[in-house]
Amino acid sequence: MNYIHSIEVSQLCQRVTDSSGELDILNNVSFTVADGEAVAVTGSSGSGKSTLLGLLAGLDVPSSGQVKLLGHDLFARDEEARAALRAAHVGFVFQSFQLLPNLTALENVMLPLELAGKPALEAASDMLERVGLKDRxxxxxxxxxxxxxxxxxxxxxxxxxxxxxxxxxxxGSLDSQNGAKVIELMFALHREHRTTLVLVTHDAELAALCQRELKLSAGCLLDA
Incomplete structure (x- = not known):
């Protein structure tokens, strides 16, 4: 099923309490992301970017507010149901790679397909070849x-x-030459698969490649 909006965020808030009292990490954030759109989330360190990304993926639960992914109300589901939604529809790319050290490159790529009970070897081999790692x-x-x-x-x-x-x-963990190669690949795959892309970055040049930029400052959205 196709949706006009892959992501719908409404009045999202995240508060934590420490020794100095309550701190607003995110404050009343609302926006939508169109199906197939590429959006950059930018802002200084501590602005709430990674917190927002974790909430969009359902890896954390907000203090209040709503997130819909592909029409599904994320926080109306329990943790197991959110995990099932992620497994079916969501991919992740992290600064620290998050590869399993005891698995080969091929086995790392096969893993999500195997966990989903899908044929893995041919698809993983083809995808590694697509990213230029046929010999790895x-x-x-x-x-x-x-x-x-x-x-x-x-x-x-x-x-x-x-x-x-x-x-x-x-x-973030790559030199400029390798970073440029990864960016080119990521956007090529995004276009080929019409994947909705949301990326957190400090890199203005990377943000400029996206169709839209969401700027966070002290937990507030400046431009939606």
Whole structure:
């Protein structure tokens, strides 16, 4: 089923309490993301970017407010149901790659398909070839460069053909040359698969490649 909006966020708030009292991490944030759109979430450190991304993925529960993914009210579901929704529709790319060190590149990419009970070998092999790692199938993460590890991470995210991709500082651990390669690949795959892309970044050049920028400051959305 196609939706006009892949993501709908309404009056999202996240508050924490510490020794100094209540702190608003996110304050009354509302926006929508169109199906197939690429959106950058930007702001200074501590502005709430990664907190927002975690809430969009249902990895945390807000103090108040609503998030709908593909028409599903995320927080009307329990943790198990949110995990099932992520497994079916969401891919992730992290700054720290999050590859399993005891699995080869091929096994890392096969894993989400195997967990979903789907045929894995051919699809994972094809996706690794797509990201230029045909000769690295049987290498373990520790034997791969940072750029190669992030390309494995991209292959793992896209192999399940997700409707949504969340990326948290996807080039933050890479030098400029490898970062540029990963960016080019990520946007090529985004266009080919018409995946809705939401990425958190400090990189103004990366943000400019997206169709829209959401700017956070002290937990408030400045531009939706």
């Amino acid at each position: 199938y049987h290498h373990y993460p520790k034997t791969l460069s940072g750029g190669e590890q992030q390309r494995v991470s991209l292959a793992r995210a896209f192999v399940v053909q997700p409707r949504l991709l969340f990326a948290d500082e996807p080039t």
